[in-house]
Ligand code: GKR
């Protein structure tokens with residue numbers, strides 16, 4: 251039915267158009283709610299935050315991890331925040347994206363999504379998040395409400411347990427990139443100490459449970475001999491009790507035979523899933539068949555193009571989504587129904603990050619009904635006092651995190667801490683993650699070969 255202007259006026263007078271349903275406005279007469287949120291500027295700040303010597307198949311973390319912080323200015327003064335992976339290449343991609351987004355409507359971010367994604371998914375994730383934050387702030391809503399949530403609140407997270415060296419290991423303190431005042435003993439970055447045995451790992455798991463209330467525990471494997479990692483899981487199960495759910499993730503550092511052997515040995519444990527023990531969908535499917543264990547990945551299904559093969563080969567039961575590489579919130583939201591149809595549960599992948607990403611991950615998990623499993627997060631490893639958001643860090647209580655109150659992401663930048671982190675980035679000279687080099691200094695015979 252086509253309505254004439256006088257019909258609209260009549261309907262409006264009768265109250266039929268109440269509740270925000272208004273006649274098409276004439277150009278130049280848009281209400282505040284109808285006006286585009288025009289992007290006027292984009293600021294990119296590369297930062298370096300202290301990173302303890304956590305071990306993974308890639309080597310050793312540290313002495314800093316890198317992130318890029320995005321501030322998206324809009325007409326009217328609202329600023330949206332984003333945080334995305336660090337490193338000079340992502341910084342450059344974000345800088346290149348500026349001309350694609352300035353002048354555009356932040357609400358219509360999907361209009362420029364493909365162009366920005368072509369520069370890199372990391373850059374896209376930072377810009378999309380800043381758009382969503384700005385839009386949610388403009389409407390006075392929490393970010394998750396903008397995309398159909400919250401479907402849950404609070405959101406559950408898993409303890410992310412790494413083997414590691416002590417923070418004041420002499421090799422770390424001698425690192426030429428180091429530009430802060432950390433030192434030995436009381437001046438060490440943290441006091442978790444060295445964790446390189448099954449018993450020490452079980453101790454760490456208990457400390458994480460006692461401090462944060464976690465119920466789910468992910469062991470980052472692919473570091474020590476596979477049998478030591480198996481023993482670590484056994485020790486964790488004994489110390490944590492039968493209600494704890496366990497995961498192990500060797501980041502594809504194991505041969506198929508190793509993964510099958512260890513998988514069969516841990517079948518009696520309360521294992522929630524076996525994450526990426528081997529490389530590639532075919533090998534994952536073989537381990538899955540041979541062990542009967544539930545398998546998960548953030549390595550062999552990391553983009554939509556990988557899904558058809560996964561539906562054919564059946565390598566997984568659980569997919570770890572991540573807005574940093576799966577096409578932002580839009581991509582992860584689209585994964586929900588696909589995962590449901592494929593019979594996969596969703597969890598969330600994490601890499602070292604600060605508070606803006608932490609808030610984003612909470613909002614994302616609060617927006618995807620199919621994301622039913624506890625998400626990973628590196629947030630407990632973020633050294634106290636270094637987060638770049640104002641106030642105290644976002645709290646983990648009983649292993650879960652409340653959706654920040656908003657509007658938007660519900661976090662604001664601490665300008666002093668951001669400036670300090672940027673200065674460290676500039677002075678440290680670190681421009682990309684390089685776990686291998688640090689590991690080779692700690693363990694000169696380390697090659698990262700398959701185990
Ligand atoms: O922080 O060293 C690490 C992790 O190993 C990370 O790089 C992985 O990408 O967290 C990740 C995972 O679940 O594989």
Ligand code: MG
Pocket residue numbers: 499501525526547548549
């Ligand atoms: Mg993983």
